[in-house]
Amino acid sequence: ILNVEQSPQSLHVQEGDSTNFTCSFPSSNFYALHWYRWETAKSPEALFVMTLNGDEKKKGRISATLNTKEGYSYLYIKGSQPEDSATYLCAFKGAQKLVFGQGTRLTINP
């Protein structure tokens, strides 16, 4: 069984604060790590696809890092805004597998 774990499960952050959360995945047979943002009643929206150890990606106030040797990725949000409220999903691609984590539900309090 392939375990992809995200922590924390939920997070409440004050508007303007920065935050980060974690995706842990197997360190063997790594092909790619995806991050998605999923708002209620909408489709998941791709944020990043990361393939190389040490990768850092950035899109506006959101950035992500990747450590394939130890099997984790961090997603950072700088200066949280109410529109950042969503569930953030990571997905691990192995040889013939694509497995999602359970997600981190982020709520930004105004």
Add this chain to the structure above:
Amino acid sequence: DTEVTQTPKHLVMGMTNKKSLKCEQHMGHRAMYWYKQKAKKPPELMFVYSYEKLSINESVPSRFSPECPNSSLLNLHLHALQPEDSALYLCASSQAWGFAEAFFGQGTRLTVV
């Protein structure tokens, strides 16, 4: 056009019915996916088509039958489903299987009665 279009949006079917879910994209993507998502759970991969060939079948019961008639279309044929198959079925597409960002459709909310 960065849309993945799924029809219908909602479907209620009896356990003896046969129905189909449809998915369409015009982004030139060569990988298309079916996912099943139950309430408060992440999406679970069901099938992957790469270059119109079935690449992955995640041990899905045969009452679900995928079909990829061409590079833009993906169908999921449903027959003799069970109430526990009620879920949101998501279609997605990407440039390459697993290595490119996937674009998701809005999903079909399926209820089996």
